[in-house]
Amino acid sequence: MRGTPYNKGNILRQLLDAKFKQVGDPGQCHAVAIDGRAPAYDGGIVSRVDSVPLGIVVNNEGKRFFDEGEDFWPKRYAIWGRLIAAQPDQIGYAITDAKADGLFMPTVLPALKSTTIDDLARQIDIPADSLLKTINEFNSAIVSGSFDHQALDGCLTEGLPINKSHWARQIDTPPYSAYPLRPGITFTYLGVAVDDRARVQVERGNPSENIFAAGEMMAGNILGRGYLAGIGMTIGIVFGRIAGREAARHAS
Ligand SMILES: Cc1cc2nc3c(=O)[nH]c(=O)nc-3n(C[C@H](O)[C@H](O)[C@H](O)COP(=O)(O)OP(=O)(O)OC[C@H]3O[C@@H](n4cnc5c(N)ncnc54)[C@H](O)[C@@H]3O)c2cc1C
Structure with a gap:
């Protein structure tokens, strides 16, 4: 495990168990x-x-x-x-x-x-x-x-x-x-599906109005196979900014 031992996928597991929509090939990482x-x-x-x-x-x-x-x-x-x-x-x-x-x-x-x-x-x-x-x-x-x-x-x-x-x-x-x-291992490509506002998608119905995802837990929306240096941070930064903006909009 190349990074922190605290990233155990618990939040991702909770979201998937709660029937939020899964994305990404679990065999790819x-x-x-x-x-x-x-x-x-x-x-x-x-x-x-x-x-x-x-x-x-x-x-x-x-x-x-x-x-x-x-x-x-x-x-x-x-x-x-x-x-x-x-x-x-x-x-x-x-x-x-x-x-x-x-x-x-x-x-x-x-x-x-x-x-x-x-x-x-x-x-x-x-x-x-x-x-x-x-x-x-x-x-x-x-x-x-x-x-x-x-x-x-x-x-x-x-x-x-x-x-x-x-x-x-x-x-x-x-x-x-x-x-x-x-x-x-840096991260797997298994994640939750998001839309362009970083809203987490449910398996059936409308996306969540108040749950947003950014970074590795939604990287499978972008990465299918393979990798290009820098994409990990890019996904975190771009979707972190979008998710933050959308969360602030929802709260205001
Ligand atoms: C050694 C190494 C080198 C890398 N090099 C590059 C590179 O050169 N270029 C690049 O683009 N990417 C690189 N990456 C990948 C990049 O760092 C990650 O993809 C990116 O930092 C992920 O951001 P994130 O916000 O999704 O997750 P993280 O930055 O891992 O943040 C998740 C945070 O959530 C915390 N957390 C986890 N579970 C819980 C919980 N249950 N409750 C509360 N907090 C929790 C964790 O402690 C952590 O602080 C590298 C990664 C590593 C490990």
């Missing part, structure tokens, strides 16, 4: 890859791992499971928590080499480092032969391009069961780095 060593609550932004697009991510069997370079990181970071949650033991490992150092915001905890892949695998307790095989296959599948981590560059892999679409570079320059990754 904003969840990032956080450092597996972070605290269970309130780890904050400094525990988010941003090295993913610059290397590969493997599960505890040493296998890749998703395209790490599918799109720009601000458009993709919020899906990685869900991807990791679907892996064995809900853990993953972001692996990079020295070429990636300095190109991403480091977490508050230093990466695990080693001069050999063998030793790095031992440190994160995954099968070294499997990790080596994954890296060798990945390195061999790279179609060379002109690396540019600030553009959708032409560095990709071909012929792998899961290819990497951008920023694919050989993992060959020690020291190698690993971050253990855990799913860090």
Whole structure:
């Protein structure tokens, strides 16, 4: 849980139980890859791992499971928590080499480092032969391009069961780095339906005249799938202002 432990969804539960209209896909959420060593609550932004697009991510069997370079990181970071949650033991490992150092915001905890892949695998307790095989296959599948981590560059892999679409570079320059990754949930997309005055909708009939919702509990009105950096605060601010104005209008 990336934020406060006090957000337990109690108010949302009460509204849904009282037959206010539900919105959003309960299976979708904003969840990032956080450092597996972070605290269970309130780890904050400094525990988010941003090295993913610059290397590969493997599960505890040493296998890749998703395209790490599918799109720009601000458009993709919020899906990685869900991807990791679907892996064995809900853990993953972001692996990079020295070429990636300095190109991403480091977490508050230093990466695990080693001069050999063998030793790095031992440190994160995954099968070294499997990790080596994954890296060798990945390195061999790279179609060379002109690396540019600030553009959708032409560095990709071909012929792998899961290819990497951008920023694919050989993992060959020690020291190698690993971050253990855990799913860090920010908020789910399950919420109450609101109208453009932030009034909470009932399942049947007119919207509530005196109950207004803003922020995460109504984010599912805006977010269907995926995420774009900044939308969380935007939903809170825009609908917070509307809900406040409407509540004041109702009270006056
Ligand atoms: C680590 C982290 C990084 C983030 N980074 C970004 C970012 O870079 N950009 C972005 O746009 N968004 C970001 N977000 C998301 C964004 O912060 C949230 O979407 C936004 O703050 C939600 O606003 P809110 O008002 O809905 O909820 P909150 O700000 O969580 O406010 C809800 C309040 O209600 C209180 N509360 C809960 N239950 C009860 C109760 N029963 N009775 C009384 N009070 C209660 C809680 O204590 C809390 O103070 C981040 C979130 C986290 C956790």
